[in-house]
Amino acid sequence: MRLQGKTAIITGAAAGIGAASALLFAKEGANIVAVDIDRELVLRLSEQIEKNGGKSLAAVADVSHKDQVESVLRATLAKFGRVDILFNNAGIVPTGKLEDLSEQEWDRAVAINLKSIYLLCHAVIPTMKSQGAGVILNTASATALRAVPDRACYTATKAAIIGLTKSLALDYVRDNIRVNCICPGTTETPSLTQRLGAFPDPAEARKNFIARQPMGRFGTAEEIAEAALYLVSPQAAFVTGVAFPVDGGLSI
Amino acid sequence: MNLDFSGKVAIVTGGAMGIGGATVRRLAGLGASVAIFDIDDQAGRKTAALITNAGGTCDFFPCDVATGAEVSRAVEEVARKFGHIDILVSNAGIQLYGDAVTTTEDDWDKLMGINLKGCFLVSKSVVPHLLKRGGAIVIVGSVQSMTAISNSAAYVTSKHGLLGLTRAMSLDYAGRGIRVNCVCPGTIDTPMLRWAANLSDDPGKVIETCNHMHPVGRIGKPEEVADAIAYLASPMASFITGAALLVDGGMLVPAGGMGFQGSGTGAATHK
Numbered sequence: 001m002r003l004q005g006k007t008a009i010i011t012g013a014a015a016g017i018g019a020a021s022a023l024l025f026a027k028e029g030a031n032i033v034a035v036d037i038d039r040e041l042v043l044r045l046s047e048q049i050e051k052n053g054g055k056s057l058a059a060v061a062d063v064s065h066k067d068q069v070e071s072v073l074r075a076t077l078a079k080f081g082r083v084d085i086l087f088n089n090a091g092i093v094p095t096g097k098l099e100d101l102s103e104q105e106w107d108r109a110v111a112i113n114l115k116s117i118y119l120l121c122h123a124v125i126p127t128m129k130s131q132g133a134g135v136i137l138n139t140a141s142a143t144a145l146r147a148v149p150d151r152a153c154y155t156a157t158k159a160a161i162i163g164l165t166k167s168l169a170l171d172y173v174r175d176n177i178r179v180n181c182i183c184p185g186t187t188e189t190p191s192l193t194q195r196l197g198a199f200p201d202p203a204e205a206r207k208n209f210i211a212r213q214p215m216g217r218f219g220t221a222e223e224i225a226e227a228a229l230y231l232v233s234p235q236a237a238f239v240t241g242v243a244f245p246v247d248g249g250l251s252i
Numbered sequence: 253m254n255l256d257f258s259g260k261v262a263i264v265t266g267g268a269m270g271i272g273g274a275t276v277r278r279l280a281g282l283g284a285s286v287a288i289f290d291i292d293d294q295a296g297r298k299t300a301a302l303i304t305n306a307g308g309t310c311d312f313f314p315c316d317v318a319t320g321a322e323v324s325r326a327v328e329e330v331a332r333k334f335g336h337i338d339i340l341v342s343n344a345g346i347q348l349y350g351d352a353v354t355t356t357e358d359d360w361d362k363l364m365g366i367n368l369k370g371c372f373l374v375s376k377s378v379v380p381h382l383l384k385r386g387g388a389i390v391i392v393g394s395v396q397s398m399t400a401i402s403n404s405a406a407y408v409t410s411k412h413g414l415l416g417l418t419r420a421m422s423l424d425y426a427g428r429g430i431r432v433n434c435v436c437p438g439t440i441d442t443p444m445l446r447w448a449a450n451l452s453d454d455p456g457k458v459i460e461t462c463n464h465m466h467p468v469g470r471i472g473k474p475e476e477v478a479d480a481i482a483y484l485a486s487p488m489a490s491f492i493t494g495a496a497l498l499v500d501g502g503m504l505v506p507a508g509g510m511g512f513q514g515s516g517t518g519a520a521t522h523k
Binding site: 101103106107114119125126143144146148149150151153166167169 | 353357360364376380405406410411423
C-alpha cells in the first residue's frame with residue numbers, strides 16, 4: 001500500500017475527483033479527512049470508506065473561510081495526530097464571458113478556487129514543517145494551459161493555482177514539502193452533468209463537449225485520482241512544482 | 253507599417269509612474285489620447301501635465317482599480333470625454349513579499365484585489381466600449397506569470413492568473429474584434445524595484461544581482477516594456493492574440509539560472 005499510515009486532507013471530497021481520490025487514497029492505506037460543504041454527501045463518503053475498512057473523518061466546511069479551515073486542521077490533528085498530504089481540490093466552475101460575469105460571481109469563484117488553497121496551506125504548512133515533510137497537491141485545470149470559451153474567471157483562477165503551486169514548491173523545497181498540481185481535462189463528474197444540464201439540449205452539448213476531446217471521450221474521476229495518487233506518493237519524491245496535464249490530449 | 257495612434261483613445265491603469273508612466277508617454281507621443289488611472293493623485297496629475305505641456309492629450313482619472321464602482325465611473329468618464337475607447341493597458345499592480353504562511357489574509361486580499369481583480373474589473377467596464385469599434389487589451393504580467401521567485405506567493409499567483417485571464421479573454425473576443433495579449437517583463441528599473449531593493453540592507457547589491465540574473469547583463473528600462481506594449485496594441489500585431497511576450501533580457505532562457513552557466517556542466521568547455 002503506497003500511502004500506509006499517512007493522513008490526507010482532501011477538499012471538495014464529496015463527489016467527482018475528490019471522492020474518487022478519497023476512496024483510492026484510503027484503499028492505499030491513508031487516513032482520510034474528507035472536507036466538503038455538502039454535509040450529507042461527505043458523511044456518506046466517509047461511511048463508505050469506513051465500511052471498506054479504512055479510517056475517515058468527515059469535515060463539513062466552507063474552505064473559503066479561515067476559521068472553518070482552521071477547525072478542519074484542529075479536528076484532523078485531534079483524530080489522526082498529523083497531516084502528511086493536503087489535496088486542495090475544492091472548486092466551482094463559473095461560466096460565461098467576462099462582460100456577463102458579476103463581481104459577486106468573480107469574488108465567490110476566486111474565494112473558493114484560489115483563496116481556499118492559500119487558507120489551507122497557511123494552516124497546514126507549519127504542521128508539515130514540524131513533521132519534517134509533507135505533500136501538497138492542487139487541482140488546476142487543462143484550461144489553465146489552453147483556454148476554452150466562456151471560462152474567463154475559471155481560467156484565471158486555475159492559471160493562478162499553477163503560479164501558487166510553483167511558488168510554494170520553491171519556498172518549501174528545503175522543508176521537504178513537495179507541491180504539485182494536476183490539470184484535468186473535461187471529466188465525467190456530477191459537476192459536469194450539472195453544467196451540461198444548463199444547456200437547452202444537454203445531449204447535444206455532451207456531443208459537442210466530446211467532439212473537442214482528442215481521445216473522443218471524457219476522463220473518469222478514477223483516472224484523475226490515479227494521477228493524484230502518483231503525485232502524492234513516495235514514487236514522485238523527485239517531482240515538485242509541476243503542472244501535470246491529465247486531459248486526454250485536450251491541452252495539446 | 254508605422255506606429256501611429258492618432259485618433260485612438262487609450263486607458264493605462266497604474267499610469268502615474270514606472271512601466272505605466274512610460275507607456276502613457278509612449279502612446280501619447282505616438283498620437284493617442286491617453287487616460288491615466290491611478291490612486292496616486294499627485295504623481296498622476298504630474299505625468300498628465302508633462303504630456304499636455306509637451307502638446308499631447310492626456311488626462312488623469314483618480315481610480316482604485318480594486319473597486320468596481322470607481323472603475324466603471326472612471327471608464328464612463330473617459331468615454332464621455334474622448335468619445336470612444338480603443339486600447340486598454342492593464343498595468344496597475346503591487347508587490348508584497350511572503351510565503352503562504354507569512355502572508356497575512358489582508359495582504360493576500362489587497363494584492364489579489366489590485367493585481368488580478370483590478371484587471372477583471374477594468375476589462376469588464378472597457379470591453380463593451382471596445383466591442384463597438386474593435387480594440388486591443390495589453391495586460392502587464394511578469395516573468396513570474398511563468399516561473400516563480402521565492403517568498404512571493406501572492407504576487408506569483410496573481411501574475412499567473414493574469415496570463416490565464418489573457419488567454420480566456422483572447423478566446424472569448426477573438427471573433428469580435430478585440431485582441432488580448434500579455435507582456436511579461438523581467439526586472440525593470442521602476443519605483444517598485446527600488447522600493448523592493450530598499451527592503452534590503454544593501455540595495456546596491458540587490459540591483460547588481462538583478463543585473464546578473466539577465467543574460468544581457470542588466471535590468472530593463474520602463475521604456476523598453478512600453479515599446480512592447482505599444483507594438484501589441486498597434487495594428488502591427490493584428491494577427492497576435494492570447495500571446496505572452498517576454499521582455500526579460502533573456503532571463504528565462506538559461507536552465508539553472510545564470511549562476512549555473514558560469515560553473516555548471518558545459519562551463520569547463522568554454523574556449
